[in-house]
Amino acid sequence: MQILVDIGGIFLTTFLISLFTPIFWIVLFLILMQYRRMAAMEVKLYGQPINKIGRQLLLSFAIGLPGGFLASAVLLFLGLSLEQIGLYFVWPVALLLLLINPRYLCFSYAGGIVGVAVLGFRHLLLPLAPELAANTVVENLVQIHLPALLVLIGLLHLVEAVLIYFGGHLGSSPLYLKRDNGMVVGAFSLQRFWPLPLVALTVALVAQTEIVGVNMPQWWPILKSTLQPGAGQSLQYMLVPVAAGLGYADLALSSTPRERSALSAKWLALYSVILLIVGVTAEYWPLLIFPGVVFAPLGHELLVLLSNKRENNAEPSYRQASEGVKLMMVLPGTPAAKAGLTEDDLILTVNGNRVDSGTVLMQAIENSYFMVLIGGRRGTDLFSVILKKDQSGKKEGHFPDLSEILGRSAYSALHRCAALGIIPVPAADSPVYLELRKPDQLNRLKLIFGKLTGGRRQKGC
Numbered sequence: 229m230q231i232l233v234d235i236g237g238i239f240l241t242t243f244l245i246s247l248f249t250p251i252f253w254i255v256l257f258l259i260l261m262q263y264r265r266m267a268a269m270e271v272k273l274y275g276q277p278i279n280k281i282g283r284q285l286l287l288s289f290a291i292g293l294p295g296g297f298l299a300s301a302v303l304l305f306l307g308l309s310l311e312q313i314g315l316y317f318v319w320p321v322a323l324l325l326l327l328i329n330p331r332y333l334c335f336s337y338a339g340g341i342v343g344v345a346v347l348g349f350r351h352l353l354l355p356l357a358p359e360l361a362a363n364t365v366v367e368n369l370v371q372i373h374l375p376a377l378l379v380l381i382g383l384l385h386l387v388e389a390v391l392i393y394f395g396g397h398l399g400s401s402p403l404y405l406k407r408d409n410g411m412v413v414g415a416f417s418l419q420r421f422w423p424l425p426l427v428a429l430t431v432a433l434v435a436q437t438e439i440v441g442v443n444m445p446q447w448w449p450i451l452k453s454t455l456q457p458g459a460g461q462s463l464q465y466m467l468v469p470v471a472a473g474l475g476y477a478d479l480a481l482s483s484t485p486r487e488r489s490a491l492s493a494k495w496l497a498l499y500s501v502i503l504l505i506v507g508v509t510a511e512y513w514p515l516l517i518f519p520g521v522v523f524a525p526l527g528h529e530l531l532v533l534l535s536n537k538r539e540n541n542a543e544p545s546y547r548q549a550s551e552g553v554k555l556m557m558v559l560p561g562t563p564a565a566k567a568g569l570t571e572d573d574l575i576l577t578v579n580g581n582r583v584d585s586g587t588v589l590m591q592a593i594e595n596s597y598f599m600v601l602i603g604g605r606r607g608t609d610l611f612s613v614i615l616k617k618d619q620s621g622k623k624e625g626h627f628p629d630l631s632e633i634l635g636r637s638a639y640s641a642l643h644r645c646a647a648l649g650i651i652p653v654p655a656a657d658s659p660v661y662l663e664l665r666k667p668d669q670l671n672r673l674k675l676i677f678g679k680l681t682g683g684r685r686q687k688g689c
Contacts, residue, residue, distance in 0.1 A: 234442045235304075238467055239427055243300060246425035246469030255473040259421040260285055262475075266419060270401055273660070274651070275643030278559065279399040291395040292422035295474070299387045300427035306379060306508070307449015309429040309465065313380050314372035317342045331477070331532070339381045340525030346372050347518060373454045378507030378520045385528075386500035388474045389493045391422050396476050396489030402556045404654040405481070406661040407544075412654045414546025414556045416480040418489055424472045433457055434464045441466075451511055482542030492535060499527050546653045552576040552604060553589045554653040562649020567613040569650070570606070577603040586652035590641040593617070593648065617648065 246252060263284045267277040318338045325332035325341075349370050353360060360366050400416040407413060431453050439462050449465075457463055480488035506520040546556050552574045558564050575583060578592035579601050593600055593615070600615040642660055645652060654661065 231442060231445070238442070239300070239304060242427045242467040242469050243297060243425060246296075246427060246471060249469050249471060252423060252425055252471035255423045255471050256285070256289070259288055259423055259473060262419070262421050263288075266401060266417075273404070273639065273642065274646035275639070276646055278401055278557075278646075278651075284399050287395060287398055288420065288422050291391055292424050292474075295387050295391050295422060296424035296426050296472075298390070299383060299424060302383055303426070303428060304467070306451050307429065307453075307465070308376050308379055308451050309431040309449075309453060310468075310470075311431055312373035312376035312451070312454060314342060314346075314369070314377065317345075317369060317372065318377075334528065335381045335384055336528035337525045339377050340521055342369075342372065343374055343377060343517075343521035343524065346370060346374060347521060371454055373451070374517050374521060375507050375510040376451050378503055378510065378517075378524060379451060381524050382500045382503030382507055384472075384474070385496055386504065387424070388476065389497035389500055391474060392420070392476050392489050392496065393493035395422075396420055396478070396493060397485035400480070400485035402651045404658055404661040405479075406663045411547070411656045412658040412661045413481065413544040413656075414653045415544075416485045416488075416546075416556075418476065418478040418480060418485055421473060421475045424474060426470045426472055427467050428470045430466050430468055431455060432464050432466070433461050436460055436462045439464060450508065479539065481539050481544050481546075483539065483545065488539070495531055495535065499531055503527070548585065548653060548656045549574065551582075551584065553583055553586055555650060556653055557651040559646065559649040559651070562647075563616055564649030567602070567615045568611075569602070569613060569615075573604050573606050573611075575602055575604040575652075577601075585655040586645065586658070587641050587655060589650075589652055590645050594644065615648070 263281045267279065267281050270278045318335060321341050322333055322335065322338035325337055346369055349360070349366055354370065396418055399420065400418050403415045403417050404412055405415045433455055453463055455463060478488055478492055503520065503524060506516050506523065510516040510520055546554070555569065555571055555573045555575065557571050558569050575589060577583065578589065579596055581592060583589045583592055596617065598617055600617060601612060602615055603610070603612040605611070639660055
């Protein structure tokens with residue numbers, strides 16, 4: 229019991245210190261920049277940020293804190309040290325993959341590539357060319373403990389799955405998206421980032437007479453270090469404060485943000501648990517190392533492809549209805565929210581006149597005076613509410629018609645909707661939309677190769 233108290237005290241102290249390390253604040257700053265970028269896009273679309281930057285950052289910190297604590301506890305329990313996983317190889321590969329496609333900035337892909345390289349050198353290249361072992365890079369590469377690397381990949385994704393489940397839907401941003409068939413539909417962009425304060429293990433060879441600290445039980449660590457102590461030496465494990473960041477990006481087209489993030493989290497958790505089991509088992513049954521190394525990137529890629537295919541092939545949830553105008557979102561604290569409107573409401577009439585698109589809805593509201601009677605359907609029930617418009621800054625007796633709204637800017641009607649707190653489902657031919665483009669991987673590779681080789685080669689004389 230005393231050993232748990234001693235270890236717990238050291239662990240908690242180190243965890244608190246990690247909150248004040250420069251790397252943690254750098255991660256926090258990078259996350260802040262991401263939320264600023266998202267807010268700038270919302271301002272362009274709606275004339276105001278839908279999600280406040282400060283609230284986004286606070287939510288990320290509040291959810292990332294227990295996530296980092298959980299990951300740190302598992303790392304300590306398994307005895308996984310930083311020296312075993314070859315981060316100095318994984319990170320450069322991850323950054324190169326980032327140049328190809330931002331979504332490849334993931335340890336599952338980089339770790340898989342490094343793992344294949346380790347197996348290739350160990351079992352193919354070194355037996356054929358033993359002199360390669362004298363190379364420092366090759367020597368360090370083949371010493372990577374692959375079961376530990378697989379466990380780290382699985383653990384980080386498991387923590388990510390937990391964070392996605394509890395917070396992936398928070399701060400979702402409504403979008404107008406143009407699909408391949410030319411139709412504009414509504415969607416929600418799910419982008420969350422979490423700073424993770426972490427407690428990591430490092431291990432060093434020291435003389436047995438210099439060993440200090442708490443004596444650990446004989447069964448620990450579960451994942452043994454690849455360092456082999458010599459005569460009169462022992463392994464000394466130390467807790468160090470570090471930090472990391474996790475991110476989640478997704479698109480909810482045929483489901484709600486909560487449904488989308490929950491389903492993504494469940495599948496990611498299944499992938500993570502499988503990888504964790506394979507990694508830990510491979511420590512005692514090495515035949516599982518190769519399947520684990522292959523499963524790390526391919527399993528993750530299959531997960532992404534199947535999830536996106538399911539979402540894109542289903543019927544969009546936020547598209548122009550046969551009658552009325554469906555609301556994607558009602559912003560809190562706005563006139564629409566105070567009137568009692570909620571998301572998924574179907575607005576049928578404004579002041580008794582039928583409306584059938586977001587633009588017509590906005591024109592009808594603009595042509596109204598201070599009190600606007602809105603009728604619609606909520607589920608199977610009909611409702612009517614009184615929307616009180618904010619008349620500040622509006623010229624008396626002047627109510628712009630549709631052509632004037634669109635003449636000022638294609639965004640004007642949408643900005644006014646958002647000012648009242650209404651984000652309607654877009655019309656199928658809405659002039660305001662985003663368009664997703666598939667990245668040209670071959671062209672990216674050509675550009676990267678050109679930069680690495682110094683551009684085009686000049687022809688010889």
